[in-house]
Every structure is written in structure tokens, then in C-alpha cells.
Amino acid sequence: MEREFDPRDYAVAMVGITKQFPGVLANDNVTLLVRKGEIHAVVGENGAGKTTLMNQLYGLLRPDSGKIYVFGRELNLKGPRDAINAGIGMVHQHFMLVDNLTVAENIVLGSETRRGVIFDLRQARMRVKELSESYGLMVDVDAKIEDIPVGMQQRVEILKTLYRGAEILILDEPTAVLTPQETEELFEILRKLREAGKTIIFITHKLNEVMAVTDRVTVMRQGKVTGNLITKETNPREIARLMVGREVLLRVEKQPNEPDDVVVEVEDLWVKDNRNLDAVKGVSFYVRAGEIVGIAGVAGNGQTELVEALTGLRKAHKGKYMLLGQDVTNLSARELRLRGLAHIPEDRHKYGLVLDFPNYYNAILGRHDQEPFCRSSFLDHDVILKYTKELFETFDVRPRIPEMPSANLSGGNQQKLVVAREMSSRPKFIVISQPTRGLDIGAIEYIHKTILRLRDENVAVLLVSMELDEVMSLSDRIYVMYEGRFTGEVRPEEVTLEEMGLMMAGHTWEEVRGTVATR
Amino acid sequence: MRWIQAIFDILTNPQFYKITLTASTPFIFASLGGVFSEITGVVNIALEGIMLMGAFTSIVFTFYFGSPWLGVLMAIIVGLGMAWLHAWASIKWYGNQIVTGTALILLAQGVTGFLMEPIFGRPGQTDLIGKIEEIRVPGISEIPFIGKVIGELNPLVYIAFGAVVFSWFLIYKTVLGLRMRSVGENPEAADTLGVNVYGIRYFGVLMSGVLASLGGAFLSVGELGQFKELMTGGRGFIALAAMILGNWNPVGAMLASLLFGAAEAMNNQLQSSPILHVSASTKPLFNMLPFIVTLVVVSGFIGRTRPPAADGIPYIKE
Numbered sequence: 001m002e003r004e005f006d007p008r009d010y011a012v013a014m015v016g017i018t019k020q021f022p023g024v025l026a027n028d029n030v031t032l033l034v035r036k037g038e039i040h041a042v043v044g045e046n047g048a049g050k051t052t053l054m055n056q057l058y059g060l061l062r063p064d065s066g067k068i069y070v071f072g073r074e075l076n077l078k079g080p081r082d083a084i085n086a087g088i089g090m091v092h093q094h095f096m097l098v099d100n101l102t103v104a105e106n107i108v109l110g111s112e113t114r115r116g117v118i119f120d121l122r123q124a125r126m127r128v129k130e131l132s133e134s135y136g137l138m139v140d141v142d143a144k145i146e147d148i149p150v151g152m153q154q155r156v157e158i159l160k161t162l163y164r165g166a167e168i169l170i171l172d173e174p175t176a177v178l179t180p181q182e183t184e185e186l187f188e189i190l191r192k193l194r195e196a197g198k199t200i201i202f203i204t205h206k207l208n209e210v211m212a213v214t215d216r217v218t219v220m221r222q223g224k225v226t227g228n229l230i231t232k233e234t235n236p237r238e239i240a241r242l243m244v245g246r247e248v249l250l251r252v253e254k255q256p257n258e259p260d261d262v263v264v265e266v267e268d269l270w271v272k273d274n275r276n277l278d279a280v281k282g283v284s285f286y287v288r289a290g291e292i293v294g295i296a297g298v299a300g301n302g303q304t305e306l307v308e309a310l311t312g313l314r315k316a317h318k319g320k321y322m323l324l325g326q327d328v329t330n331l332s333a334r335e336l337r338l339r340g341l342a343h344i345p346e347d348r349h350k351y352g353l354v355l356d357f358p359n360y361y362n363a364i365l366g367r368h369d370q371e372p373f374c375r376s377s378f379l380d381h382d383v384i385l386k387y388t389k390e391l392f393e394t395f396d397v398r399p400r401i402p403e404m405p406s407a408n409l410s411g412g413n414q415q416k417l418v419v420a421r422e423m424s425s426r427p428k429f430i431v432i433s434q435p436t437r438g439l440d441i442g443a444i445e446y447i448h449k450t451i452l453r454l455r456d457e458n459v460a461v462l463l464v465s466m467e468l469d470e471v472m473s474l475s476d477r478i479y480v481m482y483e484g485r486f487t488g489e490v491r492p493e494e495v496t497l498e499e500m501g502l503m504m505a506g507h508t509w510e511e512v513r514g515t516v517a518t519r
Numbered sequence: 520m521r522w523i524q525a526i527f528d529i530l531t532n533p534q535f536y537k538i539t540l541t542a543s544t545p546f547i548f549a550s551l552g553g554v555f556s557e558i559t560g561v562v563n564i565a566l567e568g569i570m571l572m573g574a575f576t577s578i579v580f581t582f583y584f585g586s587p588w589l590g591v592l593m594a595i596i597v598g599l600g601m602a603w604l605h606a607w608a609s610i611k612w613y614g615n616q617i618v619t620g621t622a623l624i625l626l627a628q629g630v631t632g633f634l635m636e637p638i639f640g641r642p643g644q645t646d647l648i649g650k651i652e653e654i655r656v657p658g659i660s661e662i663p664f665i666g667k668v669i670g671e672l673n674p675l676v677y678i679a680f681g682a683v684v685f686s687w688f689l690i691y692k693t694v695l696g697l698r699m700r701s702v703g704e705n706p707e708a709a710d711t712l713g714v715n716v717y718g719i720r721y722f723g724v725l726m727s728g729v730l731a732s733l734g735g736a737f738l739s740v741g742e743l744g745q746f747k748e749l750m751t752g753g754r755g756f757i758a759l760a761a762m763i764l765g766n767w768n769p770v771g772a773m774l775a776s777l778l779f780g781a782a783e784a785m786n787n788q789l790q791s792s793p794i795l796h797v798s799a800s801t802k803p804l805f806n807m808l809p810f811i812v813t814l815v816v817v818s819g820f821i822g823r824t825r826p827p828a829a830d831g832i833p834y835i836k837e
Contacts, residue, residue: 110712
């Protein structure tokens, strides 16, 4: 810095912030300077300290040392109330909305329009309508939150901050739940807000988004700031290196494959969800050995039910499921596993692991009653421990402590443990669901390489993911799923992201190509 | 045929409807209490215990000071104290709400049973000590049939229905009500908007104490004028069923309470029906009627009602 530091130059100036948690130095002398009217990205892997930093700006945590200035004024934040009063608004990663209240009620909650003790709903609706029109954030004021789509829920969150007079908006990984189109809409909104003079802090670990919409970037790693960049003057490689601390492969390098025989064949499969409504409505597909088949789609379009039907966790009420030439429709999970199925479930906490079990039990779960782990109904702990140690070695699970409860592993290592267990059963067919949800770049890279290794070992791989980039870069063929049906079957190299987005929103491949052709 | 005749006689007699209102009153009070507590996210199964304490306290103060209304007032204060214990354990200390609630029920049963002897000189039940008399509403009481049903009732019955309107208005039309509903559904969201989650939960639980002890007081100084050990007889739990059946809405809880009250009234009238001659040995079977109705209705409706999402989950600030 050439001039002397003057906090009045910045909308937000967090200077020398240090925050210690038991055992972790979450923020180590961090300085974040955000200029008025810019979109400023804060990037970093999980555990880099981004969220901790933002929670201190929003008054949810108090720094151990360091100063926070907002528009040049030093603040001593005791809670979110103080931050809100200082003009700061936060859109949390997990929406903070009350499901059974209406949009208008959610927006005014805590600062209600009122006549004495009575809640003035009419005025609330009016204020919200005005606000939403002036910023182009379209919402249905009278709809209940539980009935509106995720994109609109996010707009409600943004309106909540604007209603409270926010000049500085913090968005914590806002695109995690959005389709590509919704993401583009969000970026439009952010640009509009910037034009209106608002300052935006955008927390993310998706580098293409950083490049697309931000003006400046602050990179964090292990609690420290490792870079302050101007977006126009940098590139994803540089940001990734600053984030991870080493060179990272951003694109998986994939050799062309030569798929073998058909391993899995599904015909006209129908599956109901928990409310007994059809969630999967007659899908048909096949997966060959040595091939990765992706299923793309926005969450909640029947993927979960499809995966559960394929892995024996849910009954299909119509259709046929063939594995290695045998009819395995509605066999139990156990029978399917014995026939060569492996499953990496979308929720590793709920289905992948017994969190309170030590790692060595989780490492053999599902084969606990088989040789050599089990001999005449008794577990052989020596064998199990030795096996787990080897497994941890091979798959680089850290820390290498088999006795530790799996709950204490980081998310990335929990996932590695699940992957290690499933791969070591030598499957013929593996169903992989949301394999990198919540993982950081380093772990994602590892999981992606592993999935490609499975393909090279001639396993039939079905990859279900809401991360479009992931499906596009790993799959050899892709089925796009919308409301329980496939809207298209495509090869990733012949389709654009925009076309994928349209299919994920319900347009068929024929329609998409038709509109492209006539244009 | 005698059965159909008997039931027909009962249904055409205004007395049945009046008894329904009276029998519903404790359910209405207690289920409104449940609504207040659970809508802010705290399960309060202690309603049964709070009712029992309310019934006992009001008789004790009527016994010493001769005023049933003073008894009702003191019942409210004791109810607040019981509810405060529940709130303190489950909100401040994140206690398991079922365990705390059960403890309070046992506490109430123990305390009331133990104090019978020192205060009234004998266990089991007290003498007739005094009750709040029915009041006649001029005008309405002269209307044929309807006047016989709603024209002359215990003031606490009118208060119960007033409390329904009051609760509905408070929960759905005021700022406080909006905040209560938000706290029971997503306390974290409410907290980030500056809503005082703990304060509102305390309010909800304390209101449930006031209402449940009113329900209990009605049983003793309202209906009977005496106290009997364990006289609530599971009404606190039926009130919880009414709350669930009413979908955590005051008006719904009132309708469900009326249904359970009607079952009790029907039981009562069938047993005293001159046509049927119910023998002493079959009376226990009849006494099951309200519980059977509860069981059937609640099991039929389960899954169709939706509890507040954060009901029963302590809110722990990070």
C-alpha cells in the first residue's frame, strides 16, 4: 500500500483479525478490504476460515483481536442486530427461512410492520412488493416458503437484507443450490445491486463464478490470507494454487474409453417416493463395463428414489432391472451387493457411515459377516485392524487411526473411507451419488481420479450428481433427469452448459436442438 | 333397539350439549396451553401434572380463605411456577422435554397426594369445600333449547371459549404471534433476525402453565367443589391429543376438545340412562369411551397434521 491505510476508503475493512477456536487458529491476522460498490469474492477451501471471518463481520462471533470498520466507522459488534444496524446483511448458505410463513412474513420478521401489538400484514405485503420491484427480485409475496422454488427462496433471503436497509451484502456460497439458469439470474441480480451502489461480499469455492461476476478476490488458506487479486488480472489456475497451496488439476484428464459389454440394463422403471407419489416415471437406460454414465438434474427430480431403487433401498413398483444378465428387480441391498453392486450414497452421514463407530468397523461394514473378518460368527479384530490400516494407507485416509470414531474425520476423509470400502469389494457395478458434496478442491480432485480409476478397471459406473461440472467432466454419456423422466441422453462433448440447463428445466433434447437449429 | 332409543334420547336433550361444553372445558384450557408451548417449539407433556396442581391449589385456597376465585388465581400462580420449572430445564439447560415433563407429572401426583393428610386430615378426597356457581346470561337463557345449552354455565366455561378467541388472535394476528410461530419452526432463522428465541419460548411455556392450571381449577372448584387424588385422570394427555388433532391451531384444538368432551358426555348420559340400566360391573367399559374415541380419531389423523418443525428440539446457540 502506498498511502497510509484509511478505513474510510472502504465499505468494509477488517484489519488484523485473529480468532482462535479450541485446537484451531481459524483466522490468523486476516485483513479483508472491500471497496464500496464492488463485488468482492472471498475464496478458500473448507476450513480455510472464510465463514468464521464472515461470522465475525455479522456479529455472530467476536474476534480475539483485530478491528472491524464499516464505512470508516469502527464497530464493536455484539450480535447480528448490531451488524444489521450498521447496514450489513447476510444470506446464509442454508437458507434461514421459516417454511410455514409466507414470503412477506419472512421478510419482515423481527422488524415487523405493526399497528400497536397487531401485525400489519397489508403494509408488509406492500413494502415487500415495492422493494422487490425496485430491484427486480421477483417473488410471490403471499406464497408460503415451503411451496416456492429454491431460486425464489434465495431472492427472499436477499430481500430480507434489503428490507433491513443493508448496504453491504454477504452471500455465503449462494450458488450451491441453484441450476445454471438460476445462477445466471443471481449474477444478474448481483450486478444490478452493484449498480444501485450496494457492496457485495461473495463467498465461494467455485472459480468460474469468481471469474464471471466479481471485481476483486481475497484468497484464504488455513486461516491466513494468501492472496489479494483483481479478477481481471488473474486466472483460475492462480487462484486455485493460492487456495490449495500447490498446483491443482482443475479439469480431470480423461482418456477416451472403450466400453465393454452391457452390465446394467433398466427398463421402464417406476418408483414412488415417501409420500407415495411417482418420483421415477418410467426411465430406461443401460451402463456398460468401463463406462461412466452420468445422471444430471436439479435435486429432487427423482434421482434419490432412482438410486435407492437401484441399490435395494426402495421398491420399484413397475419395470425391470437387469444386472449381469440376471433379473434383480427389487432384490434386497444385501443380495444386490453379493451380485457385485457397490454404492457410494449421497448422504455419507446417514447411509455411508455409522458415525459413532470406530473407523475399523466402518471399513468392513457390509462384509462384517464374511471371511476373513468374521470366523464362526465372531469378529476377528486383529484381521480387521490390520485390514483397515492397509486400506487407509492405500486410499490416503487421514489421520491413519483405525480406532478413532468416524465422526471425527473431516468430510473429505469420511468420503474417502466410504469410497475405499466400496471399491475394495471389487464391484461390477457402482452407483455413486453426490460424491463430492461439501468437499474442497483437493478432496474433489482425489475422488474424481478414483472414479476414473474405477472406469479403467472396467467397472460400470453410474454417477448421479447435482454438480453439473462434475457430471460433464467425468461422464462418457449423460442422462438428464427432470420430474422423474429423462429429458435427454447426450454425450458431454456434444452439448453446451446452456443446453444442459434447458434440459434440466424440463425441455427435451429434441426441443433444445430444435430451438438451436431454428435460431 | 334400546341402544338406539337411548342414544336418540340423549342427542335430543339439551342437557347432553351442556355437559359436552362442561366436559370440554378442561380439554380446551389444557390443549390451548399445549398449543402455546409447542408452537414456540417446546413439548409440554406436563399439562397433566400442571392441571392436577391447579385443581389442588384452587381447592386449598378455597378451603382456607373461602373464595374459589382466589383459588383460581393461586392456581394460575402455581401453574406459572410449574411451567417455569419446565421452561428453565428445557430451554435454559436444553433438557429432554419428555423427561422434564414426566418428572413434573410425578412431582404433582406426589405433592398433592402427600399434602392431603396435613391439610385436609385425610387422604383420597376432600369434603365439598366450595365452588364457583353457574351464572345465567339474561336474554340467551330464555331462548328455547339453545338457552338450556349455553344460557347458564360456569363462568370458567365462558372464559375457556374466550381464551380460544384470544389465543387465535394472539397467535395469528399479532407481532408476538408471528414471532412465536417463527421460533417454533426455525429458531435459527428467527435468531438471526434479532428475535429473542429464549424469551419467546419462555412466554409460550408460561402461557401453557396458566391455561393448564385453569383447566385443572375448573375440575375442582368449577365442577365438583372438591379435590380427589389423581382427579385429572389423563385429561392432560387427551388435551395433547386434541392439540395434535387440531393441528396446533387454537380453533382446531377447541373443536377436537369438543369432540372428546362429547364422548365424555355421551358416556356420562348412557350410564345414567333410564332405559339401559348399566350395571356397576360394565361401567368401567363405558368409562373407556373418551379414550377409545381419542385413540381412533388420533390414529386416523396422524400424518395429516403437521407439527411445528422445531417442536421438542432445544435451541442451542453456537
